[in-house]
Amino acid sequence: MTDQPTTYRIEFGPAWPVPPITVDFADRNAAARTVAEHAIPHLRPVLKEKGRPELADCFFQIDRDLTVGQFMWLSLAGEKAAQFCPARLTPHHHRGDPMTNQPTAQWTDIDPKDATSINLSERLDITAPLNENGERCPWPWEPQQLVGAPLGQYRCPYCMAMVMAGMPHLDYAPEERTLTRENADEVAEWVGGRRAGGAYELVAFDQFGETFYAKPGDVIHRDGYGEFTIRPATP
Ligand SMILES: [Zn+2]
Secondary structure: OOOOEEEEEEEEEEOOOOOOOEEEEOOOHHHHHHHHHHHHHHHHHHHOOOOOOOOHHOOOOOOOOEEEEEEEEEEOOOEEEEEEEEEEEOOOOOOOOOOOOOOEHHHHHOOOOHOOOOOOOOOOOEEOOEEEOOOOOOOOOOOHHHHOOOOEEEEOOOOEEEEOOOOOOOOOOOOEEOOOOOOOOHHHHHOEEEEEHHHHOOOEEOOOOOOEEEEEOOOEEOOOOOOEEEOOOOO
């Protein structure tokens, strides 16, 4: 068993805007949870659009041989089920391997004039900023060259991300922070919310006309659209 790879790269079906993720499958249950936590914020808007928002309460299912997976939703009584967002698993090779997917160069270190023949959707050895859907921008060097252009905010023609003329291409990579007793002020500012609950270090924020509360230990996830979700420390 020891020479079997445990790290897999997971790519999701093209109809689903979920960026690929690399996960350690040494513990399959933990891996499935990690994949679900990664993917659900991206699936949620699509499911909402399809009129099936309840399907976001789903889990990731993997076949025995770790080759394919999919998301599965079961109704509470278990009489209804739905499967969606198929995924493909490929063993992930370690750093130094010619097949490696780990970027070794920063896109920001490359000058636009040296980048004319680079396509970052193919050159996975170079980092790339992500658009709001979590997709790599194939050519992020345009906005920084438009210094002084009366454009301001515009959409990058290569990835459609909202960017600023004259500034480096914005990166909409999702971000996560764990709320602790020490960083409550900082996290409150990050979510655009406020401290609530005095000594309990609760952080409150408003989103979609609802107020959300995070408590110490909770992980707050921000997706590419700036939507926050709270992963409770104790579910
Ligand atoms: Zn772009």
